[in-house]
Amino acid sequence: MHRSGTRNTRIIIIGAGIGGLAAASALRQRGYEAHIYERASALTEVGAGLQLGPNAVKVFKALGLEASLRANASEPTKLTVLNWNDSSLWSREPLKGVTNSKYGGSYMTMHRADLHRIFHDTLAEGSIHLGMQCVSVSTSNGTAAARFTDGSEVEADIIIAADGIRSAIRQQLFGAEELRFSGMVSWRAIVPMECMPLRLGPQGSVQLERGEAFSWLGPTGRVLCYPIGGKGESLNIFAGTQSNVWADESWTTPSTREELLAAYAGWDEVLLELLSNAGENCFKWGIFDRDPRFEWTKGRVTLLGDAAHPTMPTLAQGANMAIEDGYVFAKSLARHPEDVGLALTAYLSERLPRTGMVQMQSRKQFANNLKVPPPPFIDRSWIYYHDVTRDAAV
Numbered sequence: 001m002h003r004s005g006t007r008n009t010r011i012i013i014i015g016a017g018i019g020g021l022a023a024a025s026a027l028r029q030r031g032y033e034a035h036i037y038e039r040a041s042a043l044t045e046v047g048a049g050l051q052l053g054p055n056a057v058k059v060f061k062a063l064g065l066e067a068s069l070r071a072n073a074s075e076p077t078k079l080t081v082l083n084w085n086d087s088s089l090w091s092r093e094p095l096k097g098v099t100n101s102k103y104g105g106s107y108m109t110m111h112r113a114d115l116h117r118i119f120h121d122t123l124a125e126g127s128i129h130l131g132m133q134c135v136s137v138s139t140s141n142g143t144a145a146a147r148f149t150d151g152s153e154v155e156a157d158i159i160i161a162a163d164g165i166r167s168a169i170r171q172q173l174f175g176a177e178e179l180r181f182s183g184m185v186s187w188r189a190i191v192p193m194e195c196m197p198l199r200l201g202p203q204g205s206v207q208l209e210r211g212e213a214f215s216w217l218g219p220t221g222r223v224l225c226y227p228i229g230g231k232g233e234s235l236n237i238f239a240g241t242q243s244n245v246w247a248d249e250s251w252t253t254p255s256t257r258e259e260l261l262a263a264y265a266g267w268d269e270v271l272l273e274l275l276s277n278a279g280e281n282c283f284k285w286g287i288f289d290r291d292p293r294f295e296w297t298k299g300r301v302t303l304l305g306d307a308a309h310p311t312m313p314t315l316a317q318g319a320n321m322a323i324e325d326g327y328v329f330a331k332s333l334a335r336h337p338e339d340v341g342l343a344l345t346a347y348l349s350e351r352l353p354r355t356g357m358v359q360m361q362s363r364k365q366f367a368n369n370l371k372v373p374p375p376p377f378i379d380r381s382w383i384y385y386h387d388v389t390r391d392a393a394v
């Protein structure tokens with residue numbers, strides 16, 4: 001990773017999720033040593049996969065992390081979409097090589113823990129402070145302060161709140177706003193690649209090959225499978241289905257393989273057989289989001305990632321947007337090193353319109369997926385073409 005000399009601006013990041021780590025990594029490349037305060041006592045990521053679009057992959061390239069990404073991620077060869085009830089072919093598009101030449105970045109899939117580690121490895125030792133739950137922030141005379149449950153207080157020139165979809169800092173700054181339950185519940189599971197069906201559809205008319213991503217689309221939801229691991233050794237399953245209620249207080253709750261299978265009763269047998277490989281230790285997520293908001297900054301504190309723009313996973317862009325946010329934040333600060341206020345304004349003016357449009361298109365795509373028959377996917381090339389690193393020279 002290319003780095004410039006150390007700069008003095010004091011930066012605190014609350015939350016060591018994908019957004020917080022991406023921001024710290026991008027800042028370090030520009031010579032800023034941010035300190036991250038994370039409430040968890042150990043750094044862990046949920047056992048599930050993640051898709052990275054060409055737009056986020058461009059950020060890895062700009063940070064000098066493309067080789068690490070390629071060593072830990074898969075690049076699916078194609079995306080094949082199947083009909084829910086008989087696995088007949090709905091659409092098939094090439095991905096490997098094509099997305100790179102078309103959009104300037106590959107389409108990659110990987111385990112979340114690997115993504116975490118790639119960013120983590122770029123940071124200075126001692127820059128992540130675990131077991132530190134932030135309870136409040138404030139700004140006074142151009143200095144920000146964060147307070148923690150243990151009674152300690154840390155001052156900074158800027159605080160980035162990357163504390164996720166249920167951000168306490170967002171609530172403190174802008175007031176309580178209910179999350180919107182999107183009408184979607186999802187399961188995530190990882191199974192050995194050997195479980196992947198290779199011939200399916202009427203009279204075995206569809207052949208799948210290892211290394212491709214494939215999904216079933218039906219009137220109540222979608223199941224998407226893709227390879228993860230540097231050698232594509234595992235298959236990640238994301239199963240999203242329509243639901244009117246999410247009764248639980250928490251957004252993730254233990255489930256069972258039986259409950260997962262029941263949600264897809266009547267879908268093609270091949271899919272049910274694949275789902276039956278999901279381990280007993282199965283979790284489901286209620287999918288929530290919020291309307292776009294047009295102010296993320298108060299004083300010297302700003303929001304980043306899900307804290308700023310929680311997004312439905314239908315376009316698989318939530319983490320991608322958090323990674324872009326981190327890069328743009330560092331770029332804006334490097335461009336206005338003497339004027340933190342201007343840097344924050346530059347960050348917002350670049351990020352607000354784009355993240356808001358992605359939030360809204362993710363909702364629309366979810367609604368479209370439930371139509372019978374579903375219309376063609378909404379064009380997402382504007383998301384992939386975008387390159388937050390293009391005008392990065394300072």
Ligand SMILES: Cc1cc2nc3c(=O)[nH]c(=O)nc-3n(C[C@H](O)[C@H](O)[C@H](O)COP(=O)(O)OP(=O)(O)OC[C@H]3O[C@@H](n4cnc5c(N)ncnc54)[C@H](O)[C@@H]3O)c2cc1C
Nearest residue numbers: 015017018019039051134163164305306316317318319320
């Ligand atoms: C089922 C599902 C599938 C998804 N698939 C994809 C995908 O394929 N591609 C994609 O781009 N996105 C995907 N997403 C979205 C993606 O997971 C999120 O957008 C992303 O994880 C947001 O990162 P973040 O860093 O903003 O928040 P988080 O990852 O939630 O991190 C927030 C961190 O802040 C910490 N924290 C919280 N409060 C405090 C506090 N008060 N003090 C200190 N620390 C605190 C938390 O412990 C956590 O470590 C998916 C989401 C879901 C639910």
